[in-house]
Amino acid sequence: MMIAQNVQQWFESSLGQYLIEHEHRYFDQVVANIFGYNAVQIGWPQFDFLRLNRMPLRFSVGSECETSVRAEAGFLPIQTSSMDLVILPHALEFNANPHQILREVHRILIPEGHLVVSGFNPFSLWGVCHHLKSMREEFPWNGDFIALSRLKDWLKLLDFEMAGGRLCCYVPPFKQEKWRRRFAFMEAAGDRWWPISGGVYFLHAIKHTHGMRIIKPDWRNCLDAKRKMVPIARRIIKAAKEKQSSGNSNRIDDLNKS
The missing domain is CATH 3.40.50.150 (Vaccinia Virus protein VP39)
Incomplete structure (x- = not known):
């Protein structure tokens, strides 16, 4: 006091x-x-x-x-x-x-x-x-x-x-x-x-407060892009197989002629 x-x-x-x-x-x-x-x-x-x-x-x-x-x-x-x-x-x-x-x-x-x-x-x-x-x-x-x-x-x-x-x-x-x-x-x-x-x-x-922004991957867009790539890849594989099978048939015809 x-x-x-x-x-x-x-x-x-x-x-x-x-x-x-x-x-x-x-x-x-x-x-x-x-x-x-x-x-x-x-x-x-x-x-x-x-x-x-x-x-x-x-x-x-x-x-x-x-x-x-x-x-x-x-x-x-x-x-x-x-x-x-x-x-x-x-x-x-x-x-x-x-x-x-x-x-x-x-x-x-x-x-x-x-x-x-x-x-x-x-x-x-x-x-x-x-x-x-x-x-x-x-x-x-x-x-x-x-x-x-x-x-x-x-x-x-x-x-x-x-x-x-x-x-x-x-x-x-x-x-x-x-x-x-x-x-x-x-x-x-x-x-x-x-x-x-x-x-x-x-x-x-x-x-002052230092902020932080977390950058996250856009998983939806990534999945969409992968889904779009699947049909393209299938067509490419199918075309390659068809080309390979046609090539093999041509070789067999050549052998038969010979």
């Missing part, structure tokens, strides 16, 4: 609000243009990152009380190939088995379904706080930050194709807003001058 309370207090802080503002900005832009019937959010259910999506069914899954369906992210009670969109706001770095979560996401997504992931970048000023011993016990620095390149490799192994993404939160994670304002120039120039050092990354991927 104390851990959940500390997490909620962090989100209510100035730095937490700064992060959520950027998260909403990206998710709102991406999910609004993804169409289908079913969408699910796994992680951080207290924030509705599907609010601008127009699918008929939108719900959240997690172990928190705010979720629509309470379940472990690695074992989803969702039918296979039934979801058009899955979003994972920081669900991977705060779970002991992120590979299992991705396998479950791949299972429940339909072919050509969409996955949108957000995560903390370990190679950033935010990642520095993750490596400081004095902050490793605090949220969100207690998570297991996953490098963007590693996440891309995991998704490629599951036959996901990268469709887009970006980085944000280039400003150092100062708790005081006044210090973040002083370094606001880093946010404006981040995408141009140091694009890989954003504190948070977003990744949009699409599930």
